[in-house]
Amino acid sequence: MQAWYRGARWLWLLWPLSLLFGLISGLRRRLFRLGLxxxxxxxxxxxxxxxxxxxxxxxxxxxxxxxxxxxxxxxxxxxxxxxxxxxxxxxxxxxxxxxxxxxxxxxxxxxxxxxxxxxxxxxxxxxxxxxxxxxxxxxxxxxxxxxxxxxxxxxxxxxxxxxxxxxxxxxxxxxxxxxxxxxxxxxxxxxxxxxxxxxxxxxxxLAPGVLRPVSGEGEAPVPGSRVHALAGIGHPPRFFSTLTEQGFILERQLALGDHQAVTPAQLAELTDAPLLVTEKDAVKWPGGHNDCWYLPVDAxxxxxxxxxxxxxxxxxxxxx
Known part of the structure; x- marks a missing residue:
């Protein structure tokens, strides 16, 4: 929820619920601490x-x-x-x-x-x-x-x-x-x-590795190539920045929610160029793009x- 990170004032309307959440979670934590x-x-x-x-x-x-x-x-x-x-x-x-x-x-x-x-x-x-x-x-x-x-x-x-x-x-x-x-x-x-x-x-x-195929055939795109990028992770801009730093030219960037899968309608707009995705997106990939690659990262x-x-x-x- 981007409002949490922008300091939106309307969030103060949720303060009573936040207070209740804190009371309940604090009580639960205390019950474990006391052995109850x-x-x-x-x-x-x-x-x-x-x-x-x-x-x-x-x-x-x-x-x-x-x-x-x-x-x-x-x-x-x-x-x-x-x-x-x-x-x-x-x-x-x-x-x-x-x-x-x-x-x-x-x-x-x-x-x-x-x-x-x-x-x-x-x-x-x-x-x-x-x-x-x-x-x-x-x-x-x-x-x-x-x-x-x-x-x-x-x-x-x-x-x-x-x-x-x-x-x-x-x-x-x-x-x-x-x-x-x-x-x-x-x-x-x-x-x-x-x-x-x-x-x-x-x-x-996070050190990026070598592109690996999701549904790609032939040679993987190289830095300097024009590609689309998709990320369904907690903070998609981090993935897009990594690709840009490696030299890829991002034609389109599709940011999904964490764990969210891409829909056929969204994917249809990304089929005119190689598509680069995160490793987390690759393990739940639904298909539908014949030139898709994922970028593994190592901590x-x-x-x-x-x-x-x-x-x-x-x-x-x-x-x-």
Missing amino acids: KRAWRAPVPVIVVGNLTVGGNGKTPLVVWLVDWLRRQGYTPGVISRGYGGHSEHYPLVLNETTSATEAGDEPVLIYRRTGCPVVVGPKRAEAAARLASLGADIIISDDGLQHYALARDIELVVVDGKRRFGNGRLLPMGPLRERQWRLDSVAAVINNGGPCAPGEYLMT RLPTEFEHLLLSRLKELNHGD
Whole structure:
């Protein structure tokens, strides 16, 4: 909702609802803290990758990075997710090579295809975590779920969009916040996607890879080519800027909502030139364009963040 980031005055009409949201979420958080509501603890460590705001902030690239990094440290990681946008006949759903984004949601499918690690989707994260541990994962990464206190966690990482940050700083629905910014004081690290960084934040940059075919045949477009661009992610302008920085000339830019799929009518206007999309759009691609390519990105994080993670992992005491 762009009004959250433009400071629209009419949002003050939603202040009573924002106050109610804060009271309810605060009460729920306190019930877990006091033990009146029980959190389930997995038999293996749990790392939550979340955010304070609704919408995409860059959690998925960080999750993929974590899977690769943890493997290099000798772990066998797995990922759990709510599977936003997916609809399965049963949960928890263990992803395989034939699982579609319609069933599991686009982000879990992307993570599974990029990493090959076990991925389990379910609205009850404790059930998904238990299923994942039974598959042999010795550490669990929760894609989102910072506010899902029914699942105990060992390490919390929060991703912040460096450009949009916290919008107007108000709670839902007046603003984009699920919890107030004081919550950052209790997490292990704040990861800033793209910068500029506030003090204490770790900068994450996204390095673009080589274009890969979605439905393309022949040679991929090269920098200097005129192309169309489409992005159904949390902040589409970031993708468009990346393409421009690489030298592509963007004839048309179609920005969709996070997780939103393109319609045939929208696609019909983009068939007269190569079409470049994000990797998240590629996993739910409906077809309809015979020259479509996606741009993968890889997260880059500072060694100081790696040292922090190593230190926190050594402090854990599971199974002792």
